[in-house]
Amino acid sequence: MALLKYESQVRPALVDGDKSYHQITEDIVRPIETNPGKLWYVGFIISLALLGFGIFSITREVIYGTGQWNLNKTIGWGWDITNFVWWIGIGHAGTLISAILLLFRQGWRTGVNRAAEAMTIFAVICAGQFPIWHMGRVWLAFFVLPYPNTRGVLWPNFNSALLWDVFAISTYFTVSLLFWYCGLLPDLATIRDRAKLKWRKMFYGVASFGWSGSTKHWQRHEALSLVLAGLSTPLVLSVHTIVSFDFATSVVPGWHTTIFPPYFVAGAVFSGFAMVQSLLIITRKVLHLEEYITLEHIDVMNKIIVLTGSIVGCAYLTELFIAWYGQNKFEGWAFLQNRVNLTSPLGWSYYIMMGCNVISPQIFWFRKLRRNITVTFFMSVIVNIGMWFERFVIIVTSVYRDYLPSSWSTYYTPSVYELGFYLGTFGLFFTCYFLFAKFFPVIAVAEIKHILKKSGENYKEKMDEAEKETPEEFAHEFEHAH
Amino acid sequence: MAIKKFVVGCFDDEAVLFPAVKKVRSAGYKIHDIYTPMPIHGLDKAMGLRDTSLHTAGFIYGITGTTTALSGIGYVFTYDWPINFGGKPHFSLPAWIPITFELTVLFSAVGMVLTFCYLCQMAPFVKKHHFHPRATDDLFVMVIECTSKTNDAEVVGFLKSIGAIETKIENAETGWWLGRYDKDTQPFEQNETALA
Numbered sequence A: 001m002a003l004l005k006y007e008s009q010v011r012p013a014l015v016d017g018d019k020s021y022h023q024i025t026e027d028i029v030r031p032i033e034t035n036p037g038k039l040w041y042v043g044f045i046i047s048l049a050l051l052g053f054g055i056f057s058i059t060r061e062v063i064y065g066t067g068q069w070n071l072n073k074t075i076g077w078g079w080d081i082t083n084f085v086w087w088i089g090i091g092h093a094g095t096l097i098s099a100i101l102l103l104f105r106q107g108w109r110t111g112v113n114r115a116a117e118a119m120t121i122f123a124v125i126c127a128g129q130f131p132i133w134h135m136g137r138v139w140l141a142f143f144v145l146p147y148p149n150t151r152g153v154l155w156p157n158f159n160s161a162l163l164w165d166v167f168a169i170s171t172y173f174t175v176s177l178l179f180w181y182c183g184l185l186p187d188l189a190t191i192r193d194r195a196k197l198k199w200r201k202m203f204y205g206v207a208s209f210g211w212s213g214s215t216k217h218w219q220r221h222e223a224l225s226l227v228l229a230g231l232s233t234p235l236v237l238s239v240h241t242i243v244s245f246d247f248a249t250s251v252v253p254g255w256h257t258t259i260f261p262p263y264f265v266a267g268a269v270f271s272g273f274a275m276v277q278s279l280l281i282i283t284r285k286v287l288h289l290e291e292y293i294t295l296e297h298i299d300v301m302n303k304i305i306v307l308t309g310s311i312v313g314c315a316y317l318t319e320l321f322i323a324w325y326g327q328n329k330f331e332g333w334a335f336l337q338n339r340v341n342l343t344s345p346l347g348w349s350y351y352i353m354m355g356c357n358v359i360s361p362q363i364f365w366f367r368k369l370r371r372n373i374t375v376t377f378f379m380s381v382i383v384n385i386g387m388w389f390e391r392f393v394i395i396v397t398s399v400y401r402d403y404l405p406s407s408w409s410t411y412y413t414p415s416v417y418e419l420g421f422y423l424g425t426f427g428l429f430f431t432c433y434f435l436f437a438k439f440f441p442v443i444a445v446a447e448i449k450h451i452l453k454k455s456g457e458n459y460k461e462k463m464d465e466a467e468k469e470t471p472e473e474f475a476h477e478f479e480h481a482h
Numbered sequence B: 001m002a003i004k005k006f007v008v009g010c011f012d013d014e015a016v017l018f019p020a021v022k023k024v025r026s027a028g029y030k031i032h033d034i035y036t037p038m039p040i041h042g043l044d045k046a047m048g049l050r051d052t053s054l055h056t057a058g059f060i061y062g063i064t065g066t067t068t069a070l071s072g073i074g075y076v077f078t079y080d081w082p083i084n085f086g087g088k089p090h091f092s093l094p095a096w097i098p099i100t101f102e103l104t105v106l107f108s109a110v111g112m113v114l115t116f117c118y119l120c121q122m123a124p125f126v127k128k129h130h131f132h133p134r135a136t137d138d139l140f141v142m143v144i145e146c147t148s149k150t151n152d153a154e155v156v157g158f159l160k161s162i163g164a165i166e167t168k169i170e171n172a173e174t175g176w177w178l179g180r181y182d183k184d185t186q187p188f189e190q191n192e193t194a195l196a
Helices: A021-033 A038-064 A079-090 A093-103 A109-134 A138-144 A161-194 A198-207 A215-248 A260-286 A295-325 A329-337 A347-365 A373-399 A416-439 A445-455 A457-466 A471-480 B014-027 B043-047 B054-080 B093-119 B152-161 B183-190
Strands: B004-011 B030-035 B140-145 B166-172
Touching (some): A021 A161, A021 A445, A038 A109, A079 A109, A079 A215, A079 A260, A079 A373, A079 A416, A093 A109, A093 A161, A093 A215, A093 A260, A109 A161, A109 A260, A109 A295, A109 A416, A161 A198, A161 A445, A161 B093, A215 A260, A215 B030, A215 B043, A215 B093, A260 A295, A260 A373, A295 A329, A295 A347, A295 A373, B004 B014, B004 B152, B014 B030, B014 B043, B014 B140, B014 B152, B054 B093, B140 B152
Antiparallel strands (some): B004 B140, B030 B140
16 A cells, blocks of 8 residues: 555645544535534625625615616626625635645645535525526526527627626636545435434435446546546636636726736735635534644645735736836836725725735744634625725725726715625525535535545654665555556 | 346455455456445555546547637627627637636536436436445445355355355346446346346
8 A cells, every 4th residue: 555655744634633444434524414603604694684785775776776786887887796706716726625735636635625515505696696687687697508588599708708797607617626525425324424413414315416436426426526637727717717708808908918828817816815814714623624634734725815915916027017118108008097096096905905905914934923713804895895895906996996087986985785785695604504514514524534644643754764765666566556 | 127136245344354355256256346435545446446447538528619619709899799709809718717727517407417417327216225324334244246156155155265255146227327438247137047
């Protein structure tokens, strides 16, 4: 079994404590089999209340139209599209963790992938709400789909970035959901086989599709995961690229920018990881999963945050440089007046964005701060505030003072229903997350078991002796393991 | 499906399981399956299972998606309802790439998952026989299929000698609901005396 010894002692353990396979099952399934604590109920009720407020706000919007929002003549896209891009960006971390890190064989992904994927799915659901309700006559939303219709056959415009978005987001949602659920099947079967209560046996029996753990099934499952990861990797990059095309293919100064696709993708990963941190720091504490989501995981994710934050910062500076160097008056106006100029009406938002996204994450160059849970949690919230402002800056400051000064809009603030809609998506997101944390394993049980003998703390200690063998012995054993 | 007789042996360590698989195979017993709580790399090879062709299926679904998107958009924009967008050509391939890509991924992913479920005969409400509840927790459950000539006690003893911590004999219907794919099992299905 040479493969089991393959991981170097230099790599830190990913599963702490003295664990066995059974102990892993116990630890991760426990929250599902016991009653949730008071905190869960409080959180769940708050989420439901927010969701209710969101539904109320949306109902008004459906009845009275988008006039319920403070959008105006030049600001046709305000909070709604800002929130859309923000949520969809958050929805990028899950698939990045599960797909790209799977291809790169990053063992640490196993501790966080399940929750991150779930978060992705919920975030995409929240994101989808905004363009759908923004349509105004939402009952005609299906007009965006190409199907032989009775409207003469009137097709959607396949050359439009907005239609690309429809395809990108629906595909992303579907594929993420499939990926997530396929990964869940073995774990749901684990819960089914332990279940004592009748309803639980039935529920997880149905949900696990009769998974048995057969070697042939595992072989196919591995092949499926790998190909889905291979498909999801370009997919996750394509989704935010296409979202950025919504802006980049327009001719609005401040939007018409070729740097947008990589810049949006980096920003998406940045905010997504921040949201993963916020959620997992609470989850690991409340569900007592500190031994599975270790400081090591938090440290690694903070490194990604500082990397992507710096990429985003680099993009901001490039934009400014090009706005000056390009010598286009309108582009210069959008960047140097509407944004950088602190005395312009919305100039402050640019500095919030810069401070939260570029400057503050730089503290993560220090290992001590990367491994500090309080600092990490605080920073993860700061980053998401910053990323929300990034989208606000891109969308609103580009359109509120454009070519014609007479149509410069009044100061834009959201109406209470616009705010309510946004809070409502928080309600939706957290309602889903609370249900997920109660009824599904928040950590991939089978995947943790898979890495236990390579990366478990107790097994790594035992490995010392084994690692003393000569490279020749090792190579010999490795060869015969196949 | 027919009810057959199986000898079940449970192992609790991969390091014991791998040599055991080898010994069982060289002793000439037929391994029906090994149920494990997590994927064990190399076990499929050790059992002599062939590689899965799921990737090929994924590729075929993928190019189906590509073709669907390109031919669909091409039909709409060059034949059914050509629209002049600022004098650009009706056949504007670069602008169709995003949707073509998305549909390739969508078809491939959905097709593969459905194929996976079909091949593994998995769906909601499917009831399967599970040989050991701990097969999804911490045991590696090796199931050996018996024929009319098999001496159960001998198999049980053999499994114990190669490291099984728990053994039992079970009559089970392993149940497929949509035909078979495994040719190996055919001789036993035809052999009436194999039934318990």
